[in-house]
Amino acid sequence: MRIERVDYDRTQHAGYARGRRLLPSSRRAWTRAFRSLAGDRRISRVADVGSGTGRFTPALAEEFGAATVGVEPSERMREVAHAQSAHPLVTYVPGSAADLPLDDGSADLALMFLVWHHVPDRPAAARELARVLAPGARLLIATTLADRLKDLLLYRYFPRTRDIDAEVFPTLADTEAVFRDAGFAPAGLVEVRHRSADSLAEYTERQRLRALSVYEHLTEAEYRDGLAAMAADAAAETDPRPVEADCDLLAFTRT
Template structure:
């Protein structure tokens, strides 16, 4: 996984910069949980970051136990501080070597992390190990051919870079199918990520995503100025939410 996540500054701003309205987080969580038929599923999140989805799944998927795995010590420290829950356990580990026994989980979530994992075949084999038979992997990402996030409107250089590092749909599905997974569905889902462009601007000021490290300070400030101008010109009395769409690939273990 990209070691930029060992950056304590990024870990400190990640939660605030990537939070979403409570209703959106609930909707995402319930959608993810709908892909397993097992009551009170045992869940692992790979690349759990600060644990937003871990705590949400423990809260809204009743009776579930959740293990959040991340390779970053600073991120896990924030997860334990911000998203502690009696049914959530955070572990230091990688997608290629999950620090648990085999046949343990009903569902594995990889949210906004697959592009950080160059050896997807090895990751798929490891998830096949830790999942129970007919366990489900949910990959939440944006495939290379569908990069449409608002951030690219203000920092087009990020789109160019992400076109190089984000995998395509066929690459992801092919790697998991080679490890014995069957594709259940590929879909997309969109929900508000911020209540207004002004709120979105306020979040972006902290550079809360690892991709911003690839920009020069001048490039970042140029995009931020344009975003601020648009946020100021928007309606404060009736602000429009900023909606983000993600692709979802759902695969089933043998």
């Protein structure tokens, strides 16, 4: 299938911050994982590459006590970040993974959170990340991997999203190869338990905001029917259970 790139200036920006809001438990789980894979070097500057509406940028600044720059190509997403995710240690700037407005070797840690599959030229982006990271610095990539797809609740209600994810996301081997060629060495792979919502009802309300980029690839009928089935199950839920899934977090060392 042919998958078109998502234009975040046209869609997504309006409901993204609310639809993808981090629950406190998920923020703690991710920051613990970031810390565990960040390495032993002193971290004074962090790059959040593809920072979007700033969902993780202030958390990175607080966790590492470091100046953090959020690099985001979408003007509308940056507008939301400035308005809703401001922080004394954080700066949001325009840029992309293959064109980072950072000096050579100036970052001690970089994060790409569900960004890697959106990058059109991955080898160029890997080389650019190698340029801005200091030797020995770590790159963290939270991503779905085509050969490690999880049992997501989303797939139950929107079955074709699994096929789309398998097409859009790279495999682990492909990802490691791209970064190895750019001067990185694999430094770890962990699964992080991410809680999207405390109940199916809450999860359903989030999906009404269409804050997942995969929805841009569904037909209106697929989205409408899946949401209706989810809403029906949410209405019948008598014992609310959290919606959770394991997510992969990769670490690479700039050699």
